[in-house]
Amino acid sequence: MQLGSYRTTLCALLLLVALFPAAAAQQPRANRPISAIPINVLLRIMRAEDERRWDKDLASLLTYKSAPVRRRAALAAGRIGDGRTVPAMVELLKTEPDEGVRQMIAFAIGEIESPVGADALIEVLGDSRAPGQVRARAVEALGKIGGSLLSRTPASSDQPSPKVEDKQLAKIRTVILEALKFEAGRRSMSDRETILLGLTAVLRTRPEGAGTVVVRFLKYTDFRIVADALNTMARLRLKDGNEQVRQLLGNGDAIVRANAARVLGATEDKQAFDALLDRALHDDDLRVRVSAIRALGSLKDERAAIQLSRRGSELFRVAHLTSGNGAARNEGLEILSALGFILMGKPREDTGPRVAAIMELGLRVRAMTNENVLEDEVALAREDPEQYLDYLKGFESAAALPSNTDLSRTFYGWRSIAARAAGLGELGRVKPLPSSKVIEGSQLELRRMLNDRRTPVSAVPNILNAYAVFKPKDLSELLPKYLANRDVIVRATAAELLGEQPPSDANMRALIDALPRALQDKDLNDAALAILDALAKQKNKDANDAIKTALDSSDHLIRRRAVALLKANGVGDFSNRIGTVQTRNTEADYRRAIGRIGKHVTATVVTSKGSFTIEFLPEDAPLTVDNFIQLGRKGFFNGQTIPRVVPNFVIQAGDPRGDTNGGPGYQIRCEINEVPYERAAVGMALSGKDTGGSQWFVTHSPQPHLDGGYTVFGRVIRGMEVVDKIARGDIIRRVIVNEKN
Numbered sequence: 001m002q003l004g005s006y007r008t009t010l011c012a013l014l015l016l017v018a019l020f021p022a023a024a025a026q027q028p029r030a031n032r033p034i035s036a037i038p039i040n041v042l043l044r045i046m047r048a049e050d051e052r053r054w055d056k057d058l059a060s061l062l063t064y065k066s067a068p069v070r071r072r073a074a075l076a077a078g079r080i081g082d083g084r085t086v087p088a089m090v091e092l093l094k095t096e097p098d099e100g101v102r103q104m105i106a107f108a109i110g111e112i113e114s115p116v117g118a119d120a121l122i123e124v125l126g127d128s129r130a131p132g133q134v135r136a137r138a139v140e141a142l143g144k145i146g147g148s149l150l151s152r153t154p155a156s157s158d159q160p161s162p163k164v165e166d167k168q169l170a171k172i173r174t175v176i177l178e179a180l181k182f183e184a185g186r187r188s189m190s191d192r193e194t195i196l197l198g199l200t201a202v203l204r205t206r207p208e209g210a211g212t213v214v215v216r217f218l219k220y221t222d223f224r225i226v227a228d229a230l231n232t233m234a235r236l237r238l239k240d241g242n243e244q245v246r247q248l249l250g251n252g253d254a255i256v257r258a259n260a261a262r263v264l265g266a267t268e269d270k271q272a273f274d275a276l277l278d279r280a281l282h283d284d285d286l287r288v289r290v291s292a293i294r295a296l297g298s299l300k301d302e303r304a305a306i307q308l309s310r311r312g313s314e315l316f317r318v319a320h321l322t323s324g325n326g327a328a329r330n331e332g333l334e335i336l337s338a339l340g341f342i343l344m345g346k347p348r349e350d351t352g353p354r355v356a357a358i359m360e361l362g363l364r365v366r367a368m369t370n371e372n373v374l375e376d377e378v379a380l381a382r383e384d385p386e387q388y389l390d391y392l393k394g395f396e397s398a399a400a401l402p403s404n405t406d407l408s409r410t411f412y413g414w415r416s417i418a419a420r421a422a423g424l425g426e427l428g429r430v431k432p433l434p435s436s437k438v439i440e441g442s443q444l445e446l447r448r449m450l451n452d453r454r455t456p457v458s459a460v461p462n463i464l465n466a467y468a469v470f471k472p473k474d475l476s477e478l479l480p481k482y483l484a485n486r487d488v489i490v491r492a493t494a495a496e497l498l499g500e501q502p503p504s505d506a507n508m509r510a511l512i513d514a515l516p517r518a519l520q521d522k523d524l525n526d527a528a529l530a531i532l533d534a535l536a537k538q539k540n541k542d543a544n545d546a547i548k549t550a551l552d553s554s555d556h557l558i559r560r561r562a563v564a565l566l567k568a569n570g571v572g573d574f575s576n577r578i579g580t581v582q583t584r585n586t587e588a589d590y591r592r593a594i595g596r597i598g599k600h601v602t603a604t605v606v607t608s609k610g611s612f613t614i615e616f617l618p619e620d621a622p623l624t625v626d627n628f629i630q631l632g633r634k635g636f637f638n639g640q641t642i643p644r645v646v647p648n649f650v651i652q653a654g655d656p657r658g659d660t661n662g663g664p665g666y667q668i669r670c671e672i673n674e675v676p677y678e679r680a681a682v683g684m685a686l687s688g689k690d691t692g693g694s695q696w697f698v699t700h701s702p703q704p705h706l707d708g709g710y711t712v713f714g715r716v717i718r719g720m721e722v723v724d725k726i727a728r729g730d731i732i733r734r735v736i737v738n739e740k741n
Contacts, residue, residue: 110141143201
């Protein structure tokens with residue numbers, strides 16, 4: 001690096017560090033390098049990340065003599081997310097001599113999502129001589145910044161006006177498309193990583209005219225590029241090149257076929273019906289069949305009903321006879337969901353092969369389970385709204401049965417009630433709407449569920465959400481009662497639904513009264529966050545004053561949410577109240593996490609479907625790995641049900657409640673890294689930044705839209721065939737951790 005460049009960089013850093021208080025002096029200690037970074041330096045970085053604290057000590061590491069240290073400090077800046085670091089990062093992006101460090105600086109600027117960094121990233125993309133890895137991370141970062149601008153609501157007067165932001169977003173969109181055009185124009189020399197990350201950037205920023213650019217990558221011989229192009233087209237519902245997409249249903253790569261089916265379903269391509277039905281019935285890869293089944297549901301062509309029903313019956317027969325075959329059950333549930341869409345609004349038949357096939361499918365579903373299945377309930381409601389209530393009344397006699405009978409447990413189990421609530425809620429969404437008698441009956445049934453003392457508290461959020469679909473007149477009177485419920489998720493649901501009601505003094509008062517208790521919740525902050533969001537929508541002084549009380553919370557996430565809401569409401573910028581995180585971790589915890597770097601660390605997850613082994617990535621996500629290992633060794637996961645399975649997407653586990661709302665009673669910080677979400681990636685489930693705890697997931701197939709948004713902390717190295725067989729409700733028997741040198 002030239003002397004002038006050093007001076008420029010140091011000036012920028014001096015401006016940056018002036019913003020921070022002096023850091024405590026570091027005591028020198030003997031170090032041994034791990035991943036080329038001395039232990040004491042890595043400790044400083046990890047502690048600052050965990051506390052979400054950027055100070056002059058960390059800033060000084062951006063000009064450290066060692067490139068690996070500079071690279072790691074840049075990643076820390078991105079993870080901490082302090083926008084005040086961006087000017088110095090921008091200057092370093094221009095002057096840093098090491099390509100790996102520049103790449104990470106670009107990645108970090110994208111993680112911060114500050115528009116201040118956009119011009120420097122655009123300059124990188126404008127330089128065709130820039131290294132491919134740097135250009136790739138620059139286009140990825142622009143996608144994140146553009147996505148943030150796209151979702152941003154008008155802020156206070158001290159923020160850029162919407163018009164200015166619109167212009168910046170338009171510029172970013174144009175640059176992203178131009179970068180992809182440039183790569184497409186040099187086929188033999190194109191940079192693969194820039195194309196892949198550019199396609200995801202298009203997905204995040206949604207530029208007009210993207211289809212004509214994205215479709216150019218369907219002709220590539222690299223199946224991953226083709227698959228990612230199709231993924232972008234499916235998520236943006238781009239119809240460009242559907243003739244090519246139909247041809248790709250016969251491609252040799254399963255992910256290409258699956259994503260092609262997704263595009264054809266998302267764009268409701270009627271010409272693809274025969275090919276999609278063939279893939280749904282006969283493809284040898286479950287992911288392709290599932291995607292084709294969903295696509296047929298989008299087409300709503302009733303010609304598929306008989307064959308899908310027969311296929312579903314066979315799948316449930318197999319699932320019933322071979323309890324280890326959760327894949328058959330998952331595929332059968334997808335068929336149920338698709339049939340609900342296909343038959344919705346179609347004239348009902350009393351006799352004939354279609355009725356016989358559907359009836360057999362229904363009998364198979366009910367024969368293999370002791371609880372109502374959500375997909376079955378929703379499908380029944382869609383297919384025949386007029387008879388759905390009569391069907392439910394057939395279960396009412398269970399109320400008179402002893403509580404230890406199977407039918408009584410089926411009727412009053414929380415998952416069964418939640419499934420019935422989902423079915424009733426669907427009656428308020430089907431097109432055309434059913435008769436007023438059905439609508440009124442649905443509301444009465446949902447109120448009956450709420451009033452029944454036997455209804456488990458875990459089912460109440462589902463019932464409230466279903467009841468709100470009908471927009472009943474008494475909703476605003478009903479919801480405040482649930483703000484006092486003992487269950488935090490019930491209170492959070494009530495607050496979310498109140499926030500969707502027209503602002504009123506009564507609603508505001510109920511929310512204000514509920515906030516102090518929510519701020520004292522120890523295990524979950526869902527209620528507090530939901531109440532704050534609902535108060536922000538009231539748009540008045542009393543509500544904003546209540547939000548200000550959350551600035552004193554010991555919970556970093558609550559303080560951060562309060563600051564963002566007050567800023568959005570034009571009350572003022574209270575960013576100085578966010579402060580740092582009161583972390584649970586000690587130096588011993590950090591050292592234990594660092595000590596795993598370079599070692600082969602695994603966990604074998606023993607489930608009711610078999611075992612699979614996760615290899616951890618302690619260098620990429622040391623504290624996330626340590627958190628999983630500590631929970632696993634305590635037996636936290638033992639006996640838990642797996643609450644979420646989405647074929648061709650993920651299985652999700654680690655929830656002690658069993659409804660995807662639970663956690664260990666604390667949150668951990670995200671450790672976002674550059675590891676992509678390929679098939680078998682293990683990531684942390686989140687409800688927002690830094691909200692991870694104990695829930696984790698494994699991907700069935702590549703999920704590029706998750707890259708850089710969710711922490712990847714491991715990968716399944718053995719037993720993916722078991723992961724593919726897992727169905728919702730399966731059990732984690734135990735987790736066995738193994739650490740080797």
